[in-house]
Amino acid sequence: MRAVVAVLLFVTAVHAGLWGIFRDKEQAPDFTGLLPSVSYAPFEGTAHPDVDNIPNADKIRADMKKLSTMTRAIRLYSSTGGVEMVPPIAAEFGLKVTVGAWIDKNADRNEREIQSAINLAKRNSNVIGIVVGNETIYRGEQKVDDLIELIKRVKKSVNVPVTTGEIWNIWRDNPQLAYSVDFIAAHVLPYWENFSDTQAVDQAVYIYQLLRDKFPGKRIMIAEFGWPSQGYNLRNADPGPFEQAVVLRNFVSRAEAIGMEYNIVEAIDQPWKFFEGGVGPYWGILNAAREPKFSWTGPVVNENYWKLAAVALLVGILLSLPILRLNRPTVMQSLVLSAAANGVGAWVATVFAYWTDHYFVFGSAFALTLGLILLVPLVLIAMARIEEIAAIALGRSPRRLLVNGHSEGLAVAGNATTFPKVSIHIPAYFEPPEMLKQTLDAISRLDYPNFECVVIINNTPDPEFWQPIQDHCRALGERFKFINAEQVKGFKAGALRIAMDRTAADAEIIGIIDADYVVQPNWLKELVPVFADPRVGLMQAPQDHRDGDRSLMHYIMNGEYAGFFDIGMVQRNEANAIIVHGTMCLIRRAAMDMAGGWAGDTICEDTDLGLAIIEHGWLTHYTNTRYGHGLLPDTYEAYKKQRHRWAYGGFQIVKKHWRRFLPGASRLSPDQRREFTLGWLNWLGAESLGVLVAILNLIWVPIVAFADIAIPDKILTLPIIAAFVVSLVHFLVLYRLRVHIKAGQMLGAMIAAMSVQWTVSRAVAQGLITEHLPFARTSKGGLSRMSIEFQAFWEAVIGVLLLVGAVVLVVMNNSKQVREIYVFAAVLVLESLPFLSAVAIATLETSRLNAFAFWRNSAVRTAELIGLRPVTMPTAIGASPPVTSDIHREVN
Structure with a gap:
């Protein structure tokens, strides 16, 4: 320890x-003076000024008091809606004001703005200029000539300089606009032009000199310069608190050195500007709480x-x-x-x-x-x-795992000196008779002296299914009891309750196997001795299958099943928290009686009973030695139905047992509670979360692609990628260490495991809204027909939509190259894989590729084509026997 x-x-x-x-510390020039001007808007919160965001005098006065310690002047963008209160209040703190008149396509509003700006300039001596319109031409809301007329009108009415605020290239490309104003108010925002933070100041100085050269003798003011402290990159432009501090301190130092007039945008963050993309609210040198975001002197650090x-x-x-x-x-x-x-x-x-x-x-x-x-x-x-x-x-090797009847953690195992009676129960419902006969024959060959076998066929009125089994049981002898029960309620559990009624009174252990399982002769001989410990209530052996070579699909299915029994069950066994799965299972009769026997209120009666036994304090044991082999589901549809039944039944068990996980409600240990809780979360929760997150991300795609706001940040997307990587490593590493299958089968098993994500999530959703679904038998034995319906329709729809969403994001993001959008697109691709896995298996099932013969023939033909094996030359009917010829031999 x-x-x-x-x-x-x-x-x-x-x-x-x-x-x-990794603590960031940046160096930048110190600035100890007052800024010449900063942009100011007296609005707070996230509400747009046109909706409900009216400033009040007290808040404005507090802002002016704060800003008076940082700047000599402020620039406004409007003259109505409460902004008209700013100039007189600013005068109280010695602040100069450049008044703004907001100009757009609304003529009535434009008139109110112009009149208010004129009145403010006439009534307040601290007004040093008027800016008629802000990027009005850039937004396409006024023509150049019309804006010039408005400027001329204002100039005639006031005695202060009048201009308009526009992006620098608008001034460059419209010299008539420059000649109509008293000074050029150019906006230079390198972020929006994709310049990096290290290039921003050089770009601003370059533009300033360009305008001076273009308009010699004209007063030039950089009316907007700034850098956002949060948000998303725009190609090479990375916002951030360090970037903002360094850019602004470098800019101010350069501007002061060359005598540049400038205005910093902006004084205070404006959360209501979320419509300007991720960076919109974050241009202030103060945050929305009016606190400084960085220091103007000393190293730039995160406080x-x-x-x-x-x-x-x-x-x-x-x-x-x-x-x-x-x-x-x-x-x-x-x-x-x-x-x-x-x-x-x-x-x-x-x-x-x-x-x-x-x-x-x-x-x-x-x-x-x-x-x-x-x-x-x-x-x-x-x-x-x-x-x-x-x-x-x-970690350390498992101590409780039985291997060939022996375990490091068991004092008694595999050393039978007494033979308690075992009653083996085989429930059957419309099972192929020949398959069930193989199961009974294997039981008859058990190397164990004291057992009986109870076969119960339930709700199967067709004599073609039950009559051969009845006859076979008679032929096998008195150990085999046959029951044909009709109108049995409670699904498989109801049939097993009837079997218990016919069980020999002296039977101490109940064995459960499915109708398709062929057991090994040593099954009981090696496992029954575990019950010599009176605390043991249950012994579970793994499922396995003998028909994995039927097709490629069955081959990978078999590999997928093996993972649960060789990995998860082995680890859970160390905490005495195994999951009972209804076949190859031995249960002490006393433990079953204490737990209440077979309950018919879930469709996973085996797991339900096993958990109840554990809750009463009995010990359980597990072996990963294969003592029996059954049959795989006939079709992919049957495979999915089986997984749906397991998931739905599992969710029923969660709803039924969760109260017993509360402290003192049962004899479950903390480790057992933890194993079962994490097991349910890992299986039911992971699959359901995967589908839910994928669907929510699909809904989010058009918002990200077209609304240009609130794209997912890396704190949401990167964990999804990390979780996927962990799941991938988990599968590959544990399969390589614990499951003895070939690499190709392992890859197929991974695809099969992913392919049931939608199926499991549907089962969980149905479990939330329904109490009971009918028991669905898994079709085995080759009697079921393949459905004509494509078995992965909805998976195909969702998978394709996720891929389309990723493509749309990438295409729409090409001009901006926002990294978080690329990450989001990658997440969508990862989220599509489980859905596309289902499509791949459903397609494989109906393809020639599913047959092993196809691959063997392809290998032979390939070998022949490249000369690795001789070719048998065809001959005509009645001709002499074919002659094997080496294709490399020269023919004379």
């Missing part, structure tokens, strides 16, 4: 050191950096504490888990920083909140998978 504590302290120290190493580091370290430590409860963790195992915990801590700190440094309208706040709510279980799932990777790859 001391070694584990040392590892946790070491990882925490490394984490703290990384925060120290809250160490607070964020403390949050990251604290979360990392808290998430690392459960490692201390693990059973004999190794040093490397603890190292990986602690590193993952601290990684989550760093992400939490990033989320905290984002939340505190950004402004949210209702839509963006809702989207971020919903995204974080969905990410919490996603992060928990990823952590659980990392823990499983660490346990299997770096």
Whole structure:
């Protein structure tokens, strides 16, 4: 334990050191004077000024008091809607004012703006100029000649300089506009022109000189220069708090040195400008709370950096504490888990920083909140998978696992001195008789002296299905009991209850196998001795299949099933928290009676009973030795229906048992509660979350692509990518370590596992709105016909839409090259993979590629074509036998 504590302290120290190493500190010229002018808008909150955002005199007075310590003048953009209060209040603090008149296509409003601007200039001696319109020509809301007429009109009415505010190239391209104003008020915003923060100041100085050369003798003012502190990159332009501070301090230093007139945009962040994209609200040198965003002297640093580091370290430590409860963790195992915990801590700190440094309208706040709510279980799932990777790859070997009847953690196993009676129950419903006969024949060959077999065929009135089985049971002898029960309620559980009524009174152990399972002779001989420990209530062996060579689809299905039994079940067994799966299962009769027997209120009666037995404190054991082999689902449709039944039944069990997971409600240990909770979250939750997040992202695509606002930030998209990578590593590493299959089958198993995401999510959704669905038998034995319907229609629709969404995002983003949009597009592609996997398997099932003969013939033909094997030359009927000829031999 001391070694584990040392590892946790070491990882925490490394984490703290990384925060120290990566702390940003930038150098920039100091500025100790007053800025000549800053743009000011007296609005607060996220409401647009035209809707409901009327300033009041007290707020304006507080702003002017604050700004008077930072600037000599302010620039306004309007003269109505409460803004007209600013000039007289500014005068109280010695601030000069450049008045603005907002000009657009609304003639009535334009008239009110012009009259108010004129009146403000006449009545307030601190007004030093009027700007008629702001980027009016750039927005296409006025023609140049019409704007010139408005400027001339204002010039005639006031004694202060009059101009208009336009982007610098508008001035360059419209010299008549420049000659009509008293001075040129040029907007130079390098961010919007895709210049990087290191190029921004040089670009502004270059434009300033260009305008001076273009209009010699004309007064030139850079009426807008700034850099956003948050938002998204625009090609090479990266916003950020450090970038803003360095750019503005460098600009002011250069401007003062060359005598440039300038105005900084803007004084205070304007959250209502969310319609200007991600950067719109973040141009202020003060935040919306009127606090400075950076210092104008000294190194540029993040004042809250160490607070964020403390949050990251604290979360990392808290998430690392459960490692201390693990059973004999190794040093490397603890190292990986602690590193993952601290990684989550760093992400939490990033989320905290984002939340505190950004402004949210209702839509963006809702989207971020919903995204974080969905990410919490996603992060928990990823952590659980990392823990499983660490346990299997770096932890200690399993102690409770039975291998060929023996286990390190069992005192008695595989050493039968007594033979308690076992009653083997085989429920059957419309099962192929020949298949069931093979199952019974295998039972008859068991190397165990004391057993009986109860075969119950339920709700199968057709004698072609039950009569041959009845006859076969008679032929096999008195050990085999046959029951043909009709109108049985409670699905499979109802049939098993009837079988219990016909079970021998002296049977101590109940064995359950499916009708398609052929068991090995040593099944009971090697596993029954486990019950010599009176605390053991249940012994589970894995499922396996004997028809994996039917087709390529069945081959990969078989590989997919194997993962659960060789990985998950082995690990759960260490915590005495296995999942009972209804075949190859041995149950102590006393444990079954204590748990209430077979319940018919779920369609996964086996898992339900197993959990009830565990809740009563019985021990369970598991072996990954194959003692029986069944049949795979006949079709992909049957495979999906089986998975749907398991998921729906699993969700029923969650609803039925969750109260027993509360403290003191059952004899479940903390480890058992944890295993079952994480197991459900890892299976039902992961698949459902995957579909839900994919659909929500699809809805978000047009907002990102066309509305140009609120695109997902990396705190939402990168965790999705990280979770996908963890899932991929989890699958590949654990399969390579625990599941003994070839690489090709492993790849196919991964595709098969992903292909049921939509199926499982549908089952969970139905579990939320319904109480009971009918039991759906899995078609096996080759009697079912393939449906003519395409078995992955909705998966194809969603998968294609996700790919189309990714393409749309990339195409629409080509001009901006916002990195977060590319990341979002990549997320959509990743999210499409499970849906496309279903499409691939459904297509494979009906393709020639599904047949192994096709691949064997293709290999032979390829070998013949490249000369690796001789070619048999065809002959005519009645001719002499064919002659094998070497295709490389020269023919004379």
